[in-house]
Amino acid sequence: LDVSDDFTGIQRWGLAAAVADMDLLASGTSYGADEFICAADQGSQGWYRVLLGAARCCAHLADGRRSIIDFLMPGDLFKVHALPAHRICFEAVVTPTRVARYTTRELELTATRNRAVGSEMLDAEPRMIGRLQTHALMLGHASAIARVAAFLLEFGGRSASPRGDSVVLPMSRSDIADYLGIAVESVSRALTQLRRDGVIGFRGPKRVQIAMRSRLEQLGTLTPVA
Amino acid sequence: LDVSDDFTGIQRWGLAAAVADMDLLASGTSYGADEFICAADQGSQGWYRVLLGAARCCAHLADGRRSIIDFLMPGDLFKVHALPAHRICFEAVVTPTRVARYTTRELELTATRNRAVGSEMLDAEPRMIGRLQTHALMLGHASAIARVAAFLLEFGGRSASPRGDSVVLPMSRSDIADYLGIAVESVSRALTQLRRDGVIGFRGPKRVQIAMRSRLEQLGTLTPVA
DNA sequence: CGTAGTCTTGAGTATCCTCAACGAGGGTGG
């Protein structure tokens, strides 16, 4: 599966304006799938931007389990702090994942020229807080189907797909499961049920067609467990 | 239960330095239990600090359910943004809850005099992100007992209790349940089991004595579901 | 075209939720 067609960073809204500065495009490192990018410790402080592919913010637990806190899509600017809260690390999701790293000084300097960059720096943490809150809300009260439905809607809006009703999921089922806090099999079962009900369609395991968006929103918008 | 003895804001670490400025103590509004403080909309933008009691950051769902995203304890400085992400609102937990509100300009002005305030402003959002990440981790993979154990440890460290092994829970069981993403009865059952096992002790429903901290940490530190 | 990994499907079990009732504590009014 060649996801590069669907995840061309330039197509992302917001990114186009910011990367007009060639400085921000200059430094970019390519990573393979599941490759380590950086961690939340002293050495990796700074700002990062996903240019291509997708990255995950995850925590590896002592017992071998893994929790995915957030997915970073092309255009997403994120800051890595030195807080050793829970050994958070960032990893690439797909093989062609390109991530740029900037020092704070470098980014602030660019912000003086490009107002869009400064705006992005100010909005980066509020946006992350907003995503984390939405995520916590989903993890709190939601059945398996509600979680999967909300996930599809979230990435239907965030992914770089040209059509609004076509969603490409670059991450594996295992990634989705660790993000939604349910088992891999539960993800698969929920997707199958949605397909059976005609809510979504498949063109390969990673290409989802949203057939009945209103129904999906109805399911994903915090339906009670019962 | 008079929690004012245990939640005197002055005793909170970090707060002592910041509130040395009388300006920051001057404006403070008192709230009763369950009283509305502010919401994440255009009108309530700004900075807030819990001086006394406790506050909760929660989201009321369409079906009547409620998710508590975070608890704010005395000394906690938090910012309310205008993001209409999920109708987030802040409410008082106990009857003597005092919250101060500052405009951004006012707080920045104070920061020029008091370096501790400036440091707090910079750390406010990373700290909130850290708490949200820890919360998401707990909601992802944790049994009911693990959640309650982690909760007790979290507030054993955050509350203003003089002794390290004595925790006062100002919030109701319902609040705890909505924070941990489980039912009220499950909270009660988990607490009872911990009491039966001799891990914790009670002096009233809201006063918890941690008898075996190592065991509690073992349970709360991300034990697998099985 | 073959192989390894991912995805799907099935059966059985455990955990948690729901509904329900009881007991305890605090506040109010007589």
Add this chain to the structure above:
DNA sequence: CCACCCTCGTTGAGGATACTCAAGACTACG
């Protein structure tokens, strides 16, 4: 000062959802 009531907290029984273990398809890649 006492009695009442209301809310909160606890405990129990039954049922539903999701997990675990296991095996079979499909995809992607060499």
